[in-house]
Amino acid sequence: MIWEMGQQAGVRPASIHDLYLARGRGEVPPFTTPAMNVRILSYDAGRAIFRAAQQLDAGAIICEIARSEIAYTDQRPAEYVAVMTAAALREGFTGPLFIQGDHVQVNAKKYAADPAAELKALKALIEEELHAGFYNIDVDTSTLVDLSKPNLDEQQRTNYERAAEADAIHSRPRAGGRDRLRRRRDRRSRRQEQRRARARRVHGRL
Numbered sequence: 001m002i003w004e005m006g007q008q009a010g011v012r013p014a015s016i017h018d019l020y021l022a023r024g025r026g027e028v029p030p031f032t033t034p035a036m037n038v039r040i041l042s043y044d045a046g047r048a049i050f051r052a053a054q055q056l057d058a059g060a061i062i063c064e065i066a067r068s069e070i071a072y073t074d075q076r077p078a079e080y081v082a083v084m085t086a087a088a089l090r091e092g093f094t095g096p097l098f099i100q101g102d103h104v105q106v107n108a109k110k111y112a113a114d115p116a117a118e119l120k121a122l123k124a125l126i127e128e129e130l131h132a133g134f135y136n137i138d139v140d141t142s143t144l145v146d147l148s149k150p151n152l153d154e155q156q157r158t159n160y161e162r163a164a165e166a167d168a169i170h171s172r173p174r175a176g177g178r179d180r181l182r183r184r185r186d187r188r189s190r191r192q193e194q195r196r197a198r199a200r201r202v203h204g205r206l
Helices: 002-009 017-024 042-056 067-073 077-090 108-113 115-132 157-171 177-205
Strands: 011-013 035-037 062-066 095-105 136-140
Touching: 002 011, 002 077, 011 077, 035 095, 042 077, 062 067, 062 136, 067 095, 067 115, 077 095, 077 115, 095 115, 108 115, 115 136
Parallel strands: 011 095, 035 062, 062 095, 095 136
Antiparallel strands: none
């Protein structure tokens, strides 16, 4: 229901990508974008952020939470988006809501024990974040840098070999790829319609 209220009021999760591109092209004046890790008393902290943004006429702000912070504060992505949206609504903030998955980080010990399982967990979190409304993702593989190696090439080998593998996979044509994308879009549409239906039922009881 909070998601639908935000959509109606103009408080919508968005990607900051296009704004950064416009900044790079010189189409907007210089600015900085504060990115704040809101993890404790999230609703109250969020209200303070959006209240300050209103007072300062600041639109480009990022609320973010890291993989580690999601774990130790037990705030899953859907809850985090709901809380930030509610805080923005309560303070009368309107505009794009830039929510970021900060430091979606590879756990070096888990990767050493089972690389495939750790990367699968990372991909699952990214998908969960995207479905929740995190449209800015900071993938952090710096933990895989091995400074015990003698040169930069060897220190970064795991990272660039993984990147090369990913490029090869994405460049390879996949049978049924369009069908999978269509099914994914259909599932997302059904979930959105279910949320709208629940919101209408709740409003009908008020």
